[in-house]
Every structure is written in structure tokens, then in C-alpha cells.
Amino acid sequence: MESKKFYNEDSDAEFLDKLISEGVSFDLILTDPPYNLGKDFGNDSDDLSLDDFLNTNRRRIEKCKDLLKEDGSIVWFAIHHLVGYLQVMMYKTGLEYRRMNIWHYENGFSRTKTAPRTEYEPFLWFSQSDSNWTYNADDVRVPYKSEERLENPVYYTNSDGEKKAWTPNPDGRLRGDVWKFPTLAGKSYEGEKTEHPTQKPEALITELVKAFCPKDDDGNYNGSILDPYAGSGTLGVCCEKLNKNGHDIDWICNEIESKWVEVSEGRVSELRDTLFDE
Template identity: 60%
Template sequence: MIEFNKSYQANCDIFLKDLIKENIKFDLVLTDPPYNLKKDFGNNSDNLTLDEFISVSEERISDLKKLLSKNGSVIWFGIHHFIGFIQTIMYKEGLHYRRMNIWFYENGFSRSKKTLQTQYEPFLWFSENDKKWVYNVDDVRVPYKSKDRLKNPVYYKDSKGNKKKWEPNPNGAMRGDVWQFPTLSGSLYKNERTSHPTQKPESLITEIIKAFCPKNDEGFYEGTILDPFHGSGTLGVCCEKLNNEGHKIKWLGIELEKKWNDIGIQRLSEVNK
């Protein structure tokens, strides 16, 4: 019996098929798979030929589609080297493109003067349904660049020539498709950072959960979320911190390597003390 709110040490390529057999559905798949950049995760998952990378990605995305609820979404982090292949696979699997997003960070760096400094990573948003999906626009608003926007309404004409009044939302502007959050480098993030080579910041993952997780009638997040590449457990940590505020998220993580799964379990234990 598969339990929620738990991180499993397992091979996701096998575990996903077990989830399919149990007819478990997820409202959100939020994941950060190996980018195929030859990083050392303790196995060869990040060191595939292009044909191997495409083949395993096709099977995984096919399985994930079967696990989505009728209004569910996939958020898939990638790298500019290969994100186009992932996007094409998702189209072929019958998922519906919503947006290519950019995680932008100004504290990036470059190991070489022969190329551009690294300052972003893309992540895709595809939905199962082409007509209906979850996006909590007001939960992820951002401050206006100028407070002058709040002083006066703006008048415009709609498509039929009718005069309309637009007034700025007091909670801020709609979030765009560039999400600016710093990486975990430097002493400021030493308490959050683990030894995992591609750990994402909790601030970014929490914001994505707020954007795409369903809510109940009381305004609390109450969806099911899957991360088949759970790494150091950031998805679970973010969900549990939200649950400690009264939300009711059911999440499930899958991680191949015991080392990273143990780190994730330790982080979760600190949250749930």
C-alpha cells in the first residue's frame, strides 16, 4: 500500500508503473530530473547518450501523463541544452503546452570566459486538459515596480470599442514567466543548502506549489503532488511547511539514491519536530 507524505527510495521508472497500477492520480507533477550534464548523483543517470536520454524521457513522460488528474499539470525543470527535446516529447504524448518559464538568478556564475555566464534555467508547464487547469494567480502576485501604479486607474477600449477602467490590484502585479529567485550559493543559504549538486531553493519550489496546487473551498491547498526525482527532499519539505500552516497537501517523493533520500528524510524530520 503506497502512503502519501513520504519519500521513497526507489527507481522511479519502476515505481511510476506501480502507481499507475494502483490508479493513483496527481494534480501536480513538480520535478527536477537529471539534466544529462554528467553530474555525479551516485549513478549514471546524468551521463546518457542523446538517444538514451530521449528514450528514457519518452517513457517517463508517458507514465506521468497516465498519473495526472483530469485538470493536472506537469512542471518540469530542464536545461537549455535539452529542454527542446522534452517539450517535443510532451507534445507527442498529448499534453497541452501552457508556458515555458525561466528561473532567473543573478548570483549565477561561469567557469569559463569562452561562454556566457549562467543566469537561468527553464522549466516547462504542460497540462492534461486543454480547457481547464489550476493556476492561482492571486497567490503568486509580485510587487509593482512603482507605487505610482496604485494611484490612478487606466482607461482603455475593449475589442468592441467600449470604454473600460483598469485599476491595479492592491496585492501586486500578475507574475510573469520569469521567476527571480537566488540560488543557494553563499553563506546566506548555508542552513538550507545540502551536498546535493542540483538542489533548488525552497522559496522557488514553494512559490510554484502555491501557483499550481488546487485549493479547497476554505482557500487552503489540498492537492496531490508527485516528485519522481526527489533528490534532497525539497518538494516534501516545502509541502510539509505549508501543511504546518493548515494546508492539506498530499505529496509523494521518489529518489533512487539512498544518500539523497536519507538527507531528505532528515530535513523532513526537522520540519515536523
């Protein structure tokens, strides 16, 4: 199947099965399936009974596991009150738990005064192997909270009783499991935001690609990535931006609604034309 392309098929009905039958496998499956909150994506995929939601996602997870390479990973966005079900399903398929991460944002808004304002969405990270996976820790470092840490070393005594000096990494501290990125709310993001009701920020998705995509000996990202529930195509956009900077990521995105495939193709086409003109 051709990579670096958007497909317009039903992942639940045939697309994932087609990939499995062709023997395709991926280094990373990075996806944001419907949360079952009743959002209008052009179909009823986000408005299922609990039993249907659980059965549908169990089949999705099983098929995605079959599409992972031996050292591949799944990064799966969810919602707080249903993520526990999905986590158990991943355990039961034989995937290996790595971490539950949090996408934290502070520019959301509250729809009610009867509960705390929502400021996060969880995403699960599971791997195919319990001993081998990709996580590029140095690629996703974040700034130190205080610049003072960069000025002087910190001395400590190691297990052999030797005095050692720890000096801060100039690229920043290691990222934790809380990923802070604003939502696409407000005028600042008008150029990026589409009509899709659950679009993720490019900054967040790019950082996830950098964290979990394999690299070649020259330090370029060169893995294969699948998003079977691609929405407005943000994964493809982020991969193409990285590819135009010298990387070589093979990505495949699929979306059941033709409207969003057209939006996705338009975003990537505009990106390619802009970069070509430059």
C-alpha cells in the first residue's frame, strides 16, 4: 500500500484488515479515535452504546496489535472516564504497558459549575515488546523551570563514595509524562484550525512523532507510522513538515469521512506548495 497518503475507507470494516492481509507493519500507531462523546464527525461513530463502544475498540486494538512491528508502539488518545477500559483491553491483547501520559492544556473552558474544568486528555503508550521499543528522550527535552540550574554544577556522592558533578543538559530537562500544549482555541490558531471538532495541535503531534519514531544512523526519523482514525490529517501534516526538513517518515492516514480526507489533502497540498515555492 502506498505511503505518505490519505485513504478514504472504513478502518473498522475493511481498511485495517486489508493492511493485515498485505503483511504491512508499522513502527508506530499514533491515533485519536472517537471518544464517544456525541461529536458530529458526519456519522454516528461517536454516539454508541457503552457495549458497542467497548466491542468496537476491542476489535480496533486487536487489529492494531497485529499491525505493529516487534519493537513497535501504540500511542492512543482517550477520555478520562473511558480510558481505563481501553487500558485493560490493551493488557488483554498482550501489549506491554509503558505509560499513561497526559495532554495538559490551560486554555480550555468550563461547560459546567458542577465539576472541575477539564484541562487534560490522557493518552496511552503500549509497546509490542517488553524489552525493545523506541523513545527518543533527548529529542523531546523541555526547558528547565529555572535558568539558574544552567549556571552551576550540582555535586553528589556516587555509590563508590566518589564526589561527582552533575551539570544540566543545555538542551533542557527530560520530559515528564505531562505534555503541556494549548488547544487550538482563539485567534492565535486560526491559521491551523479546521472545522474538525476534535483536532489536535500540530505542536503536540509533532513532539509525539519525534519521541516515538525510529531514527537512522544519521539521526533522521525514518520509521513507518499509521493513523487509522485520522480526522483532519494532522499526523500527515506533521510528518510531511518533518520530511521537508530532511527526514523520511513513511506515514499512512485513513479516515472514513470524505469531507475530512479532502480537508487533510488540502492541508498537505498547501504545505507542499508553500515549501516548494520557498
